Amino acid sequence: MDTDIRELKPKQLWNKFADLNAIPRASKKEERVIAFIKDFGKNLGLETIEDKVGNVIIKKRATAGMENRATVVLQSHLDMVHQKNSDTDFDFDTQGINMYVYGDWVRARGTTLGADNGLGVATIMAILESKDISHPAIEALFTIDEETGMTGAKGLKGGLLTGGILLNLDTEEDDEIGVGCAGGIDVTATRIYNEEETPEFKIGFKISVKGLQGGHSGMQIHEGLGNANKIMNRLLFDGFENFGLRISEIDGGSLRNAIPRESKAVVAIDAIHEKTFIGETNELAEIIKTELKTMEPDLQIAISKVETPKTIMDLGVQEGLTRAIYAAQNGVYRMSADIPDLVETSNNLARVVVKKGKIKIACLTRSSVESSKMDLANTLRATFELTGCEVEFSGDYPGWTPNMDSPILKVLTTIYKDLTGEDAHVAACHAGLECGILGQNYPKMDMISFGPTIKGAHSPDERAQISSVQKYWKFVLEILKHIPNK
Known part of the structure; x- marks a missing residue:
């Protein structure tokens, strides 16, 4: 009080x-x-x-x-x-x-x-x-x-x-x-995609990631904290090949300067793979929780059956999106060569939104060296442009x-x-x-x-x-x- x-x-x-x-x-x-x-x-x-x-x-x-x-x-x-x-x-x-x-x-x-x-x-x-x-x-x-x-x-x-x-x-x-x-710059990738009507043989699931600590995306970027956007992408990555998984919606992270604590996704899978999907996804979830148990003891990954979504995203765009997020740098990029134990350059994969035919991925890139900041920003730009996204730099500060x-x-x-x-x-x-x-x-x-x-x-x-x-x-x-x- x-x-x-x-x-x-x-x-x-x-x-x-x-x-x-x-x-x-x-x-x-x-x-x-x-x-x-x-x-x-x-x-x-x-x-x-x-x-x-x-x-x-x-x-x-x-x-x-x-x-x-x-x-x-x-x-x-x-x-x-x-x-x-x-x-x-x-x-x-x-x-x-x-x-x-x-x-x-x-x-x-x-x-x-x-x-x-x-x-x-x-x-x-x-x-x-x-x-x-x-x-x-x-x-x-x-x-x-x-x-x-x-x-x-x-x-x-x-x-x-x-x-x-x-x-x-x-x-x-x-x-x-x-x-x-450090100085910083916002790197924002966007893309419009075609929505498709979900086939009748598919069923709906919601995947949620929560319980992560989150924290300051500059001061704590080196601590090995879990990033909800990265974890969610790992859960979705091989989903199409294994279960016919198609993404309907993703909503992960919040502010660009906060390490993402939560993410949720609505997906559709082939009904025939329901049991396998639940078993293998839960198995992967346990592997991730074991990896992060020291820093993220309260991490929760839940899978629940929901009403089948009416639409799903274009498969080619989905495959490009999940690969780009997997490839995108998150965390420490380079330590300072001049000041002991100082992170020189890093990126926070802060926000991932997929909904109603639009993709938005927001990052905050930081560095105490201007050239290194722009090097990492361009690395991210190249990663997302390869998937057909438009990339904008904004909010640059020294x-x-x-x-x-x-x-x-x-x-x-x-x-x-x-x-x-x-x-x-x-x-x-x-x-x-x-x-x-x-x-x-x-x-x-x-x-x-x-x-x-x-x-x-x-x-x-x-x-x-x-x-x-x-x-x-x-x-x-x-x-x-x-x-x-x-």
């Missing part, structure tokens, strides 16, 4: 998080949260600006004795990934997130929590509202649509901000200080090149060592942060990223560690005290 969340420490941060999580805030549907943040700033009597794309900037003067320090931009994004379990009854357009405390973690009931990046937003709100936190002049930047296109960061014009230091509060391990990130000589990096690493007695992990990440985009219009801004520990982002298993938020809050307050002079 929200009451339990509001009693957690630091209260000022958790209360702002609870306030924020009462507001529906899906990517590209941020009207209500934009209004909420604007009202928040205006009610505090602070200069509040909404730019042309919907980003909100709130400015607060330095506290006494901090007037000579450099102005700091505190930045987080307002939108959150909306994901829920299939058996969870929840309307993201009208309901606030239903949170609860579970040991040292805050979780949501059957949905994403919105800690990514709501805890960053709540941190900034708490600082803006405070009367006893020492800080330099602050420009709070709340961007929109980070999760589905970074259009807020892309649309932010130069000249709106004067700060020379940007603290991005969107990293998800509390011992990590981020100095770089990575953020690490600056190991960053002055603010030296400030943060020193403070972290003083607070914890340990060295922070300074690293680039495989997620897409807004810093690289913001740096295009603010090339002289010194940027850094950090945050509390959040697990399972972009999935209903998302959770924020309470003790980590306390550690992070102390870190934030110390950083603000130690911002260098102008």
Whole structure:
């Protein structure tokens, strides 16, 4: 319950998080949260600006004795990934997130929590509202649509901000200080196909894949998590040769930046092969579950008889589709040769939809090396074009090149060592942060990223560690005290 969340420490941060999580805030549907943040700033009597794309900037003067320090931009994004379990009854357009405390973690009931990046937003709100936190002049930047296109960061014009230091509060391990990130590009394949009337000798089945963990398609792409689209395709791949299987519909995955957790397909098979189909498909399902049992212990693959579908897809297109999905790269494509243990390039086969004569396959390709990103994007393009699909590249955004000589990096690493007695992990990440985009219009801004520990982002298993938020809050307050002079 929200009451339990509001009693957690630091209260000022958790209360702002609870306030924020009462507001529906899906990517590209941020009207209500934009209004909420604007009202928040205006009610505090602070200069509040909404730019042309919907980003909100709130400015607060330095506290006494901090007037000579450099102005700091505190930045987080307002939108959150909306994901829920299939058996969870929840309307993201009208309901606030239903949170609860579970040991040292805050979780949501059957949905994403919105800690990514709501805890960053709540941190900034708490600082803006405070009367006893020492800080330099602050420009709070709340961007929109980070999760589905970074259009807020892309649309932010130069000249709106004067700060020379940007603290991005969107990293998800509390011992990590981020100095770089991957860029990305959407690869979308589409095709129109002919539907055929299903022959009378065929019967219908529904195949479902669910129970996968899902997760962040950048930060967790190397973990070996199951991809529902790949699993479903494996179940369908030899179906025509073995059982006369014909596909009627497929609906797999959801958001491009979330590893697919669920997929369902409606198919027709030759009635004569019913017993063999059920037996061999269940046998293959058990093989797949055994392969993935360590990472995906809750994977469920179910086959159930349904009414025979009225139409099926053209056989030639079906064969091309299943082969293309099998061939399409999913997961890590290349590890970095320069930064140990960093994924350089990857792809998430995020969405597969087959319905009413139309195919759509959506991928998100990421890389910290621009040429490698485009190499993989073209690999996918070639794979899908060979099956007659049209392929579109969109949503291209740059990575953020690490600056190991960053002055603010030296400030943060020193403070972290003083607070914890340990060295922070300074690293680039495989997620897409807004810093690289913001740096295009603010090339002289010194940027850094950090945050509390959040697990399972972009999935209903998302959770924020309470003790980590306390550690992070102390870190934030110390950083603000130690911002260098102008």
